[in-house]
Amino acid sequence: MNLLSLWPRARRKTSPGGDAQRDEKLLSSLFLLAWAVEARDPYTGGHLWRVARLSRLLAQAAGLDAGQVARIAIGAFLHDLGKIGIPDAVLGKKSKLDDAEYEVIKTHPEIGLRMLAGHPLAALAEDAVLLHHETPDGRGYPFGRRGEEIPLVARIVGICDAFDAMTSTRPYRAGMPIARAMGIIESELGRQFDARLGALFIALADNPELAHIVGHSDEGIPLERCGACGPIVVRPRQAQAGDTLYCPACHSEYTIAPAGGLLATGKQNTARALAASPDTSLIGRLVGENLTALG
Numbered sequence: 001m002n003l004l005s006l007w008p009r010a011r012r013k014t015s016p017g018g019d020a021q022r023d024e025k026l027l028s029s030l031f032l033l034a035w036a037v038e039a040r041d042p043y044t045g046g047h048l049w050r051v052a053r054l055s056r057l058l059a060q061a062a063g064l065d066a067g068q069v070a071r072i073a074i075g076a077f078l079h080d081l082g083k084i085g086i087p088d089a090v091l092g093k094k095s096k097l098d099d100a101e102y103e104v105i106k107t108h109p110e111i112g113l114r115m116l117a118g119h120p121l122a123a124l125a126e127d128a129v130l131l132h133h134e135t136p137d138g139r140g141y142p143f144g145r146r147g148e149e150i151p152l153v154a155r156i157v158g159i160c161d162a163f164d165a166m167t168s169t170r171p172y173r174a175g176m177p178i179a180r181a182m183g184i185i186e187s188e189l190g191r192q193f194d195a196r197l198g199a200l201f202i203a204l205a206d207n208p209e210l211a212h213i214v215g216h217s218d219e220g221i222p223l224e225r226c227g228a229c230g231p232i233v234v235r236p237r238q239a240q241a242g243d244t245l246y247c248p249a250c251h252s253e254y255t256i257a258p259a260g261g262l263l264a265t266g267k268q269n270t271a272r273a274l275a276a277s278p279d280t281s282l283i284g285r286l287v288g289e290n291l292t293a294l295g
């Protein structure tokens, strides 16, 4: 597929670097947009990477071709884009959300769609962003669509997003083991989750790749948790022994031990902890992987 076909003719400009360079820049800008969510939400460490990898795995298990798999992985990485527009008090709340707060959270698919509008590659991610909380039983949001009225990408991302939420630790509960999360998916087949895709996902339970994804925040970067409050402290690929990292939720300071792993320093630092930056090596890798498949 030519990426340019997703770009309305009126907006096309010739880029001096040629098509490949232009496509690479466009896809990077889409991923950077998604990264802003990762930077703002203290409880999602590596969530976008995991949901994108899980969605890729499920799309492959469903027998889709490389181009479709890449589109699904891109949609999965972008799916929670609209959370940028959710107030901190709701997004970073340490206890369970009440009904009014849940209503606020439910606006994120439409916020995400508005944020995508105007991006030349919006069509690659629109269905995942707007429809990943629709459920086959019609009880999802924002529209209450049913069954196959929900596009394939949104049904895949819906399963992988829920699975990652269940297996991730939140301030008010520990992440559950893979087998228990799979049991919940099984009990909701045909209701919260697409029956055929959900069954394919459950069949991945013993796949070593799935276990690898659950335990990591990026390729080769194991999950590290804040010893003081629980959420994931993401260690960027370029970080080295002796570098300092901060818990995104309670701002506790850690240094990276020579053998890997985090050592608490006992200090807290709000200003540096809040200074998030995008993981450009992860974004560059995602662009490379998916651009080839889309081309």
Ligand SMILES: [Fe+2]
Pocket (backbone or CB within 6 Å): 079, 080, 108, 132, 133
């Ligand atoms: Fe979401």
